[in-house]
Amino acid sequence: MQRVADSCVNWISNKFKEKENFYIFCGNGNNGGGGFALAKIMYHNGFDITVFLNExxxxxxxxxxxxxxxxxxxxxxxxxxxDAATFNFKENAVIIDAVFGTGLNRRTNKKEVDLITFLNGVKLPKVSIDMxxxxxxxxxxxxxxxIFKADETLSFQFWKKTFLHPETGIYCGKVHILDISLSEEFxxxxxxxxxxxxxxxxxxxxxxRSEFSHKGNFGKTTIIAGSFGRVGAAVLAVKAALKTGSGLTFVHAPKCGYEILQTSCPEAIYLYGxxxxxxxxxxxxxxxxxxGPSLGINTDTESAFLDFLKSCDQPMVLDADALNIISRHSQFLARIPENSIITPHPKEFERLFGITENSFDRVELAREKAAELGIYIVLKDHHTQIITPEKDVFYNITGNSGMAKGGSGDALLGIITSLLAQNYSSKDAAIFGVWLHGKAGDLAAEKFSKEAMLPTDLINELGMVFKSLA
Structure with missing residues (x-):
């Protein structure tokens, strides 16, 4: 409890240097105990502290x-x-929520509900301790x-699952995981x-990369994408594959996109589709x-794709219209080669596997389907989840809302396919690819803003991510 208080004091003191008053709301359990310890240390550090509790x-x-x-x-x-409802809160102040933590195992009572409802309406910065x-x-x-609506959440050692799902993560604001030196053995x-x-x-x-290597060491990537009026998706996927290090890159596309692709992606080899x-x-x-990207669901395309799927036995990456075609012919789910990677957004996942009530249930269904089909599911979301055939779930914490634009998914497909071609395992290609995609998106948002950044900006930042890794 003391380590929790110390770590929180350090963070709060750095974040709110200009604030004078801190109102700390403490429950009767250990989270409240941490709040009391926090109050004592902050008072001795020179801050004005007021504590609220349930007497x-x-x-x-x-x-x-x-x-x-x-x-x-x-x-x-x-x-x-x-007393909170009639209290005169000062303007240069911060509200700290230490009412409940991870130990909450009951419904909140009326007094607690009234308090949280009131605090959510107070226009001051709000920090939650633990959650x-x-x-x-x-x-x-x-x-x-x-639920208390925090601007910042200070949690300890590990993320909580509810921080990572859209229905519950919206209450957490920006999450900060603080190290409190839990037992490594544990x-x-x-x-x-x-x-x-x-x-x-x-x-x-x-x-x-070994210095003694050549293009043959880094695989052959083939992007199959695009249709009339939608060749941009192929361009984005190919550029992302090239920027991720593909040794040889091919683009299989209709002739209507030939000039566009040869001009915008001269490093890629065109294949007539x-x-x-x-x-x-x-x-x-x-x-x-x-x-998959902008492949279209033309009758000829659908028929040719399903025939192609029957003949494949090597892992591949499937997205967008490739998944939409399969969702119309569900018997072809079993035709997806083992260890392949599919990258559906929630609606595409729903069309493939059925409706779920919420994102928690969606992940559980994805566990079952990944195990049943022997594939990796990249379930795109704010915190994208990678689900393995062993039913493990990896949550990604890079990325931002500036990536919520058409074309971001096309770039992700190119990144993951390129990594798979470079002999990363399917699991590692999916995990690394999603992380790379998000990290590059974060750099693009810093440079251009979330509103103005484009998927092409994300692709152009991949080099900076690799530089940081090296």
């Missing part, structure tokens, strides 16, 4: 011990939760649940199937295929 509740042993200590400090004012009060660590919420022994993609994992995956849409797929067996 009618029994406190946990540690919370009671820390409460006793702050009651001995005359400079800390203590009020009941009920926003009312939120559960790894479960979906009900429509009736009242961490290693703890069994889980949920992971966050962190820098340590990426450095284990990333392969540096038809006149205005794909009506044939003549692909070498020693290449890794990424297929």
């Amino acid at each position: 009618n509740e029994n406190f946990s042993k540690d919370a009671a011990s820390n409460l006793k200590k702050i009651k001995q400090i005359s400079g800390i004012d203590i009020f009941d939760f009920n 926003p009060s009312g939120l559960l660590a790894d479960q979906m919420i009900t429509d009736q649940t009242v 961490i290693q022994d703890e069994i889980t199937s949920d992971y966050v993609i962190d820098d340590l994992l990426i450095h284990r995956i990333y392969k540096t 038809g006149e205005n849409h794909h009506d044939r797929f003549q692909i070498d067996h020693d290449t890794v295929v990424g297929i």
Whole structure:
């Protein structure tokens, strides 16, 4: 509890140097105990501290011990939760929520609901300790649940699953994971199937290039994409594949896109796929295929694609219209080669596998389907999830809302296909590819803003990401 308080004080002191008053709302459990400890340290560091608590509740042993200590400090004012509604909050202040943490295992009572509802309406910066009060660590919420709406959440050692799902993550604001030196032995022994993609994992995956190498060492990538009026998707996928390090890159597209592709992607080799849409797929067996962006669902394209799928036995990457065609012929799901990677957004996933009530249920269904089909599912979202045939889930924490533009998914397909061609395993290609895509998107947003950044800006930042890795 002391380590929690110390780490929070350091962060809050750096973030809110200009703030004078801190209003700390403490529950009766260990999260409240951490709030009391935080109040004591911040007071001794020179901040004006006011504590609110529920006087009618029994406190946990540690919370009671820390409460006793702050009651001995005359400079800390203590009020009941009920007093908050009539309290005169100063402008240069911060609200700190330490009411409930991960230990919450019951519904909030009326007094707590009224407090959280009131605080959500107060126009001051808000910080939650451990997690926003009312939120559960790894479960979906009900429509009736009242949750503290934080601007910043200070959590400890590891992400909580609810931080990473859209229905619940919206309450957390910006999440900061603070190190409180939990037992390394405990961490290693703890069994889980949920992971966050962190820098340590990426450095284990990333392969540096040998100086004694040539283009043949970095694979053959074939992007199958585009149709009349929609050749841009092929351009984005090909450029992303090239920027990710593909040794030889081919683009299989209709003739209507020939000049565009040869002009915009001179490094790629053009393969004829038809006149205005794909009506044939003549692909070498020693290449890794990424297929789907703006492919179209023309009858000829659909028929040729399904025939192509029957003949394939090597892992490939499937997106967009390739998945939409399969969703119309569900028996072809079983034709997807083992260890392939599919990259659906939620609606494409729904068309493939059925409707789920929420994103938590969607991940569980994805676990079952990945295991059943022997494939990797890249479920695109704000925190994209990579689901393995072993039913492990890897959550990505790079990326931003500036990437919510048409063309971002085309770039992702090119990145992952290029990595697969370079002999990364399907698992590593999916994890590394999603992380790269998000990291480049973050650099593009810093440079151009979330509103103005384009998928082409993201692709152009891939080089900076690789430089940082090297």
